Amino acid sequence: MAELGMSTGELVNNAKPARAAQYIAALSATMGALCFGTALGYSSPAGILLTSNSTDNSTLQLSTVENSWFSSSVNLGALVGGPIGGLCINAIGRRGTMLALFPFFFGSWVIIALGQNFAMLLVGRIIAGLCTGIVCIAAPTYIGEFASADIRGTLGAGFQLMAGVGILYAYIFGAFIDSWQILAVVCAVPTIIFCVLMVFSKESPSYLLSKGKDKEAQESMRYFRGSDYNIEPEMQMLKQSLDDSKANKASFSDLKQSYILKPLLISLALMLFQQLSGVNAVLFNLKAIFQESGTDLSDDVSSIIVGVVQILATVVASVLMDRAGRKFLLLSSSGAMTVALVGLGVFFYLKDNGDVSALGWLPITSLMVFIAAFSFGFGPIPWLMMSELFTPNVREAASGLSTMTNWGMSFIVTYFFESMRDAIHEYGVYWLFGGICAVSLVFCLLVVPETKGKTLQEITAMFGGPTTSPTPARSSSSSSASEKQRW
Incomplete structure (x- = not known):
């Protein structure tokens, strides 16, 4: 072993x-x-x-x-x-x-x-x-x-x-x-x-192995790795990892432990800030926003441009994720979103109180910056860090809670978007979202840790948790195996 x-x-x-x-x-x-x-x-x-x-x-x-x-x-x-x-x-x-x-x-x-x-x-x-x-x-x-x-x-x-x-x-x-x-x-x-x-x-080798279908799991792994690749060592480690996870299955009650609760609260906060930036409300109503801006560029063309920017920014994020680091991208993202939303709010404030014919470029520019900034930072990173902050035995419970928080808040923000615009005007909504993005910048600066390049043990240690498994029955070698296989 x-x-x-x-x-x-x-x-x-x-x-x-x-x-x-x-x-x-x-x-x-x-x-x-x-x-x-x-x-x-x-x-x-x-x-x-x-x-x-x-x-x-x-x-x-x-x-x-x-x-x-x-x-x-x-x-x-x-x-x-x-x-x-x-x-x-x-x-x-x-x-x-x-x-x-x-x-x-x-x-x-x-x-x-x-x-x-x-x-x-x-x-x-x-x-x-x-x-x-x-x-x-x-x-x-x-x-x-x-x-x-x-x-x-x-x-x-x-x-x-x-x-x-x-x-x-x-x-x-x-x-x-x-x-x-x-x-x-x-x-x-x-x-x-x-x-x-x-x-x-083909079905996932991990799932097949978890169901005791060893032969099918080997066939699946060989399909994904190629006939010339030696799959036995990887299969051995995968099986050990599954055994470790079964031996240390956690429930929601385990989430209250300090070294688990801290990363859980960070993950929940990131999910909340992601949705309170208003991104889904903007995307779901993008064409209407451009129509109401009254700019010369058609709302269809504007929406397509923003969609292309979103894709390009996501590509950039995949390149920078393991180079610039999660925290740097989150800070850059929240800062740029704040500026973009404030700029969008300024446009609609001036539109309600005067002539904005000379500022026709501002809505699409602001939205391009907003969507690009979201796509390389607060879009992917909360999901990525959700998988990095938790040890395997609590990941299912903690990730489920974080995911429900994300979609629940997305529904609330999207549903009340129209009502908020009626209550505090168009510019008020964007300034509100911008203010929340500014708060998220401070939160990321002071609270969110950098996880780039860190092992599972190092991340656990950052929150005061044990660096080895608390289960006596597990050997240190098997613990090391499952953790290194994950990271």
Whole structure:
């Protein structure tokens, strides 16, 4: 068992696993992110059509309150979908869960496309949100379990990138399609591609091994690593890691321990600040925001530009994540978002009180900076640090609580966006979001630790926790094995 104290790379003598199968599987899984990205982006162009009733083939028209529910109900569904996803990936597998999503994801768009009243639209959006919450658990878990260490970061970053592509997909087609029904049909297409690609994918080796299917797990690992790669050392470490996790399973009651509670509160705060920046409220209503700004550039073109910026910034984030560090990116992100939101608020304040014809560039510039800053910092890092701050035995419980907090706050902010604009004006809302981003900057500066390059033991020690397993039955070598395999 002495070899278990070594890293996977050392055990296989630095052999390079094949990558083609991993890239294809990652593309297949991240198509799920593209699917929920279209659900997020759909409400921006569709909301305009539904509230203005600008199409000739529909008598359905939503009020302002109904449109708030239409936009925000995806988050409500995702809030429920997260816990369900956690149960499903352990019951029917990571790949099995994503395959099972197809009839629901596709069906949600069918319900919306055939919608005759507000209730049907709401049901369709909630089902889409339910699928969103599930895929946000299933796809990253799947990718993290089959990806080899040399490309795990790159493949993991693809999830948020594809979500951005999905949002842009909805914006682009929304610019040319003047029917929310037809747009719903177009947005259903990626769900079919997602299903077809997952049919030809393999199940996660980790899941198969956890179910006692050793032979199938070896076949899956060999598929992902290539026939010339020696999978035995990695399989041995994976099995040991699973045994360690079962022996140290934690519950919600364990979260109150000081060295667990501290990182949990940091994770919850990051999730709260992420959503209180107002990003989803802005993305869900982007087209309406540009319409109300009254600038010369069309709202469709402006939305597409912002969508492209989001994708490019996400690519930059994947490059800088392990170079600049998490804390630096969070500080840069919150600072830039504060400036952008203040600038957007200034524009709408001047618009309400005078002539802004010379400032037509300010709304799109501010939103480009805001979305770019969010995408390279507060977008991906709270999710990444959620997996880094917790030890494996509490990660499921702590991550579930953090995820529910994120989607719950996203629903609240998105739903009350219209009401806040009525109460404190457009400029007041953006200044409020900007003020919260300024507070998040101070929080990140004073409280959030830097986790770049740190081992699990080092991160645990930062919060005053034990650097070795508290379970006497475990040997130090097995503890080292599971921890090094994770990091």
